Amino acid sequence: MANKLKHNPIVGCMRWGVWGENFNTKQYEQIIDQCLSIGLNTFDHADIYGHYTTEADFGNALKGNSSLRNKIQIITKCGINMLTPNRPHHQIKSYDTSASHIVKSVEQSLQNFHTDYIDTLLIHRPDILMDVEEIANTITTLKQSGKVKSFGVSNFTTGQVDLLNKFIKIEHHQLEISVTNLNSFQNGVLDQCQIDNIQVQSWSPMGNGLFTEQNEKHARILATTKELSNKYKCSINEMLLAFLYTHASYIVPVIGTTKFERIIEAKKSMEIELTREDFYKIWCASTGLEVA
Numbered sequence: 001m002a003n004k005l006k007h008n009p010i011v012g013c014m015r016w017g018v019w020g021e022n023f024n025t026k027q028y029e030q031i032i033d034q035c036l037s038i039g040l041n042t043f044d045h046a047d048i049y050g051h052y053t054t055e056a057d058f059g060n061a062l063k064g065n066s067s068l069r070n071k072i073q074i075i076t077k078c079g080i081n082m083l084t085p086n087r088p089h090h091q092i093k094s095y096d097t098s099a100s101h102i103v104k105s106v107e108q109s110l111q112n113f114h115t116d117y118i119d120t121l122l123i124h125r126p127d128i129l130m131d132v133e134e135i136a137n138t139i140t141t142l143k144q145s146g147k148v149k150s151f152g153v154s155n156f157t158t159g160q161v162d163l164l165n166k167f168i169k170i171e172h173h174q175l176e177i178s179v180t181n182l183n184s185f186q187n188g189v190l191d192q193c194q195i196d197n198i199q200v201q202s203w204s205p206m207g208n209g210l211f212t213e214q215n216e217k218h219a220r221i222l223a224t225t226k227e228l229s230n231k232y233k234c235s236i237n238e239m240l241l242a243f244l245y246t247h248a249s250y251i252v253p254v255i256g257t258t259k260f261e262r263i264i265e266a267k268k269s270m271e272i273e274l275t276r277e278d279f280y281k282i283w284c285a286s287t288g289l290e291v292a
């Protein structure tokens, strides 16, 4: 795969606030600067991160700093109503993709980030009750007003993408894809992204729980990626992302680390050219089976 077609990792901010490191404003400024210093300029959020607090924490680093705002791209999401003391009127966790909810969420995100535009807005989860024409009309209006620059979805099925794509161009699809979750490689989602020219973004690209939960599958993956990391003279983390970067749909990892050393490694993973056999060694370590 030609290196120029690989896209820099997106920096996920879900663990930067109260759901993780609880950075203060200085620490946000520092890590944003560090990311920019190695060319990573896109930051992934959702309205709900940190029980609706992380956007505003990140936004404090942008307050009154329009030159910084102009250097970065902000992705955020809406569509989940979370049960939390910060939203006491929610009675149950549920989904809402109504026009009023999307507009209200975008307005709140704009306020949180001290900005007048969101670079990319994603619908976070497919809402069972979604009215795709209503979503399309709402996003079109938000785009026309300049408040949202590009649009996508997250965790949709191929059928749901086809349905919504009939009414509005889906530009990005964010899914869980990693060595521990191979579903998208085989359920048609990645094929659809290539057919419809949709950017693929992978969340939890390091393999949900790979480093924290001990089981046979994780042990196989860690042993194989360790062996390959010696061959390619890189870390296991780099090998996990190189695995994703090898696929022809140009998967963009949304990395969740809070450590700058690992962010640097994520960037370096783009330089690795895995052989086909080594890709399949990792694949088989994950499935525990030979390919047919």
Ligand SMILES: NC(=O)c1ccc[n+]([C@@H]2O[C@H](COP(=O)([O-])OP(=O)(O)OC[C@H]3O[C@@H](n4cnc5c(N)ncnc54)[C@H](OP(=O)(O)O)[C@@H]3O)[C@@H](O)[C@H]2O)c1
Binding pocket: 011, 012, 013, 014, 015, 044, 045, 124, 154, 155, 174, 175, 202, 203, 204, 205, 206, 207, 208, 211, 237, 254, 255, 256, 257, 258, 259, 262
């Ligand atoms: N669209 C969606 O539905 C959705 C869902 C979930 C997440 N997301 C997005 O995706 C981003 C990434 O998700 P994620 O955080 O699950 O991704 P991840 O990059 O797969 O995992 C990051 C976590 O793994 C730990 N880790 C990484 N390498 C490690 C190692 N070698 N040893 C021990 N621990 C290690 C990190 O700890 P350190 O911080 O110590 O490095 C961090 O806790 C989020 O920030 C969010 O923006 C989207």
